Amino acid sequence: MSEPLKPVRVRFAPSPTGRLHLGGGRTALYNYLLAKKTGGTFILRIEDTDQKRYIESAEQEIMDGLHWLGIDWDEGPDKPGEAGPYRQSQRKQIYLDYAEKLINQGDAFYCFCSPERLREMKENQQKRREFPHYDGHCRDIPVAEARARIAAGESYVIRFKTPKEGSTTVRDHLRGEITVENRTIDDYIIVKSDGWALYHLAAMVDDHLMNISHVIRGSEWIPTLPLHHMIIKAFGWEEPVWIHLSVFLKPSGKGKMSKRESADLIKDGYSIFLTDLKDLGYLPEAVTNWIALMGWSFDDHTEFFNMPDLIRDFSLEKLNPSPAAINFTKLDHFNGLHIRSLATDDFVSRIEPFFAQKGLNADKETLTQIAPIIQERIGGLDEAPEIAGFFFRETVVPEVEDLFQKGLDAKQCAEIAARSYETLAPLSEISPVVGEPEMRLLVEAMQLKAAQVFGVLRVAVTGQRVSPPLFESMEIIGKDIVLDRIKNAQKMLEAYAADH
RNA sequence: GCCCCCAUCGUCUAGCGGCCUAGGACGUGGCCCUCUCAAGGCCAAAACGGGGAUUCGAAUUCCCCUGGGGGCACCA
Numbered sequence: 329m330s331e332p333l334k335p336v337r338v339r340f341a342p343s344p345t346g347r348l349h350l351g352g353g354r355t356a357l358y359n360y361l362l363a364k365k366t367g368g369t370f371i372l373r374i375e376d377t378d379q380k381r382y383i384e385s386a387e388q389e390i391m392d393g394l395h396w397l398g399i400d401w402d403e404g405p406d407k408p409g410e411a412g413p414y415r416q417s418q419r420k421q422i423y424l425d426y427a428e429k430l431i432n433q434g435d436a437f438y439c440f441c442s443p444e445r446l447r448e449m450k451e452n453q454q455k456r457r458e459f460p461h462y463d464g465h466c467r468d469i470p471v472a473e474a475r476a477r478i479a480a481g482e483s484y485v486i487r488f489k490t491p492k493e494g495s496t497t498v499r500d501h502l503r504g505e506i507t508v509e510n511r512t513i514d515d516y517i518i519v520k521s522d523g524w525a526l527y528h529l530a531a532m533v534d535d536h537l538m539n540i541s542h543v544i545r546g547s548e549w550i551p552t553l554p555l556h557h558m559i560i561k562a563f564g565w566e567e568p569v570w571i572h573l574s575v576f577l578k579p580s581g582k583g584k585m586s587k588r589e590s591a592d593l594i595k596d597g598y599s600i601f602l603t604d605l606k607d608l609g610y611l612p613e614a615v616t617n618w619i620a621l622m623g624w625s626f627d628d629h630t631e632f633f634n635m636p637d638l639i640r641d642f643s644l645e646k647l648n649p650s651p652a653a654i655n656f657t658k659l660d661h662f663n664g665l666h667i668r669s670l671a672t673d674d675f676v677s678r679i680e681p682f683f684a685q686k687g688l689n690a691d692k693e694t695l696t697q698i699a700p701i702i703q704e705r706i707g708g709l710d711e712a713p714e715i716a717g718f719f720f721r722e723t724v725v726p727e728v729e730d731l732f733q734k735g736l737d738a739k740q741c742a743e744i745a746a747r748s749y750e751t752l753a754p755l756s757e758i759s760p761v762v763g764e765p766e767m768r769l770l771v772e773a774m775q776l777k778a779a780q781v782f783g784v785l786r787v788a789v790t791g792q793r794v795s796p797p798l799f800e801s802m803e804i805i806g807k808d809i810v811l812d813r814i815k816n817a818q819k820m821l822e823a824y825a826a827d828h
Numbered sequence: 829g830c831c832c833c834c835a836u837c838g839u840c841u842a843g844c845g846g847c848c849u850a851g852g853a854c855g856u857g858g859c860c861c862u863c864u865c866a867a868g869g870c871c872a873a874a875a876c877g878g879g880g881a882u883u884c885g886a887a888u889u890c891c892c893c894u895g896g897g898g899g900c901a902c903c904a
Contacts, residue, residue: 341904342904343903343904345903345904375904377903377904378902378903378904380903381903381904443902446901446902454829456829457829457830458829458830459829459830459831459900460830460900460901461830461900485902500833503833503834506832506833507832508831508832509831512830512831512832512900513831514900516901517901517902519902520902521902522902524902526901526902526903526904527903527904531904546898546904547832547833547834547897547898547899548898548899548904549899549904550832550833550898550899551831551832551833551898551899551900552899552900553832554832572833574833574834574897574898575897575898577896577897579839581838581839581896581897582896582897583896583897583898584897584898618840621840621841621853622840622841623840625840625841625842626842627842627852628841628842628843628851628852629842629851629852629853630852631840631841631852631853631854648840648841649833649834650833650834650835650896650897651833651834651835651896651897651898652839652840652841653838653839653840654839654840655839655840655854655855657839657854657855658839658840658853658854658855659854660854661853661854661855662854664866664867668867702866703867704866704867704868705865705866705867706866707866715865715866764863767863768863771863777863778862778863779862779863779864780863781863782863782864783863783864785863786863786864787864790864792864792865793864793865794864794865794866795864795865796864796865796866797863797864797865798863798864799863
């Protein structure tokens with residue numbers, strides 16, 4: 329164990345432009361884990377400076393998604409703190425003041441180039457096979473002159489003035505030094521013509537003002553990392569520890585999941601969106617465990633983690649910088665593992681909504697009885713009503729074909745039903761203790777296989793070819809109903825036999 | 829086109845110069861258990877992208893190539 333880390337201040341800073349997905353969830357998780365592990369502070373900051381892409385419901389969905397995973401924040405839009413407000417849309421003037429400062433010290437400049445000129449410039453650059461970048465047209469306009477043009481009503485943006493010679497080296501905690509030639513760093517716009525700051529300025533200002541010590545974010549920010557470094561240096565601020573996480577690739581490993589592919593996933597019972605996963609029957613514990621292990625590991629054999637384990641065992645040093653393909657079958661595996669690890673009453677309260685959703689009135693008492701026999705045989709919570717719905721239906725209507733058993737005709741199956749009825753009817757109850765021994769004697773007497781006899785009963789009683797263990801199920805259903813259902817199946821089989 | 833990042837079984841990964849005839853997990857195949865389905869147990873197939881260099885010794889360090897990924901917006 330290395331020395332304990334000092335309490336960190338970290339943040340998750342999503343933009344409310346869409347739904348929270350796996351990648352965002354993992355970024356939030358790692359930030360949260362580092363904060364909890366070090367006794368630090370986890371901040372939720374909403375980056376909503378782009379009103380054009382703003383989606384009303386997104387902020388709430390992001391918060392719901394995080395809460396569902398078990399992640400909570402110490403400071404955020406709904407949790408005031410000293411460094412607030414935590415919505416960038418409420419901090420517009422702050423960014424403008426800092427942009428002004430950069431202008432005054434010569435690290436930024438006003439740019440009056442029209443979108444048309446910029447577009448033409450880019451087209452020409454592409455024709456010449458150059459990479460698209462600002463050509464410096466307004467770089468050297470004296471500030472006084474620029475301010476006069478602004479006063480006269482000209483539209484403008486503010487660009488950061490990047491050096492054109494030399495190179496910049498920034499250290500990423502995972503990847504080591506990243507060096508780029510300064511000439512490849514554009515004079516990025518940091519304030520738009522509508523007066524709103526862009527990410528590059530706003531995030532750096534906020535990270536400083538909010539005293540962020542470690543920035544854990546996606547690798548899509550690596551290309552602009554030198555820019556961020558320059559902005560921070562221009563202000564003379566201390567730089568946070570940078571940690572750039574790898575991206576999630578689609579299951580094939582070929583590239584990121586497209587919007588279309590994401591939407592199509594739901595057809596297979598999967599989704600990259602957290603709120604969908606909840607509805608699909610996944611446990612938040614399973615999802616958390618799963619995404620935690622995509623890009624982080626503990627040792628060479630431990631894979632089962634709950635949130636407290638993760639907080640205890642998480643460390644930056646075990647992060648993996650390479651991209652990871654999403655593997656939904658592994659999520660299924662973790663879901664099964666976590667479902668089976670649930671205490672009975674917890675399990676019951678988790679499956680309850682899924683019965684309700686199917687219109688089944690499942691009472692807690694019965695659910696508690698069936699919990700032990702279905703808990704280890706469902707892969708997702710959504711499967712509970714599929715496998716155990718018959719407990720809550722007045723009648724079951726088996727397909728007569730399902731009643732047939734291997735090697736037997738309808739008449740023989742009817743006889744199984746009849747003799748089973750005779751065997752069970754006199755008993756005080758039907759259960760693994762009372763009923764099963766008698767039925768096994770019947771199996772012997774009829775010179776059949778247990779699977780054949782029990783198969784008829786299973787379909788008769790549950791209406792399904794696949795069900796929880798027979799005698800346990802019959803005990804819960806109750807003798808009277810069980811006998812009714814057997815009798816019904818017997819009649820179906822006899823009718824069939826008579827017709828064929 | 830330019831810049832940057834990454835590189836161990838199909839997938840997620842362990843490995844930070846000798847413990848490696850490369851370990852675990854998912855998935856796959858087989859067997860056991862068994863009233864169906866699961867769960868569980870056992871076994872098996874399956875990887876260090878290629879080429880140089882350093883070293884007594886390289887999956888582990890360096891270089892090149894190749895491959896994959898990300899970025900190049902008045903989005904974040």
